[in-house]
Amino acid sequence: MSRGIWVYNPSPAKLNNYEKAALKEKVQDFIKKSEKLSKAVNRVEVKAGRIYLYQLVEQSSWDDPDAKWLKPLIDGKYLEFPYARITVLINKKFSVDWQRHTGQWVQLAEEDSLIEALKFIDDESAYFQ
Numbered sequence: 484m485s486r487g488i489w490v491y492n493p494s495p496a497k498l499n500n501y502e503k504a505a506l507k508e509k510v511q512d513f514i515k516k517s518e519k520l521s522k523a524v525n526r527v528e529v530k531a532g533r534i535y536l537y538q539l540v541e542q543s544s545w546d547d548p549d550a551k552w553l554k555p556l557i558d559g560k561y562l563e564f565p566y567a568r569i570t571v572l573i574n575k576k577f578s579v580d581w582q583r584h585t586g587q588w589v590q591l592a593e594e595d596s597l598i599e600a601l602k603f604i605d606d607e608s609a610y611f612q
Contacts, residue, residue, distance in 0.1 A: 495532025496571045503529040506571070506597065510534055513601045520605055523612075524566055536604070538566040567611055569600050579603050581610045 498506070507529050514520045514527070514536075526537040540562050568588060570578040577600040580588040591610060594600040604611050 494573055496573045496575075498529070498532055498571060506534060509597055510536075510569075510601065513598065513605075517601075517605050520601075526563070532571050534569040534571070536566040536568070537563050540564055567604050569597070569604075 507527055510527050514524050520536075523538050524536045525539045528535045528537070565582045568580040568582065570580060570590075572578055572593070577594045577597055578590050579592045579594065579600050580590050582588050591607070592600070592603050594603060
């Protein structure tokens with residue numbers, strides 16, 4: 484309990500290299516078929532039982548020589564941000580997570596399959612734009 488608020492933070496499953504590669508391939512195949520995700524997601528990474536989807540965001544003041552960035556810019560004008568996270572749970576379910584501006588991850592849904600979790604991200608326009 485943190486500050487009087489109960490926080491549900493499920494533990495991720497331990498994955499071997501074969502399982503990580505298989506999950507990454509499934510996710511990339513789904514992204515290629517999705518009109519929305521193929522435009523939004525530029526990179527997929529699987530680590531520590533979690534699947535991270537990243538997007539590139541163009542910075543509006545990239546041509547300002549005095550601008551200071553915490554992360555180096557990609558191609559001189561893009562920053563990479565987490566788009567979504569899918570946690571592979573111990574009970575073989577998949578948690579769809581969204582990152583707040585504070586850096587804290589919030590669980591939005593718990594799905595029975597990876598495809599259902601990806602469909603949730605693809606369909607949920609309020610959080611994933």
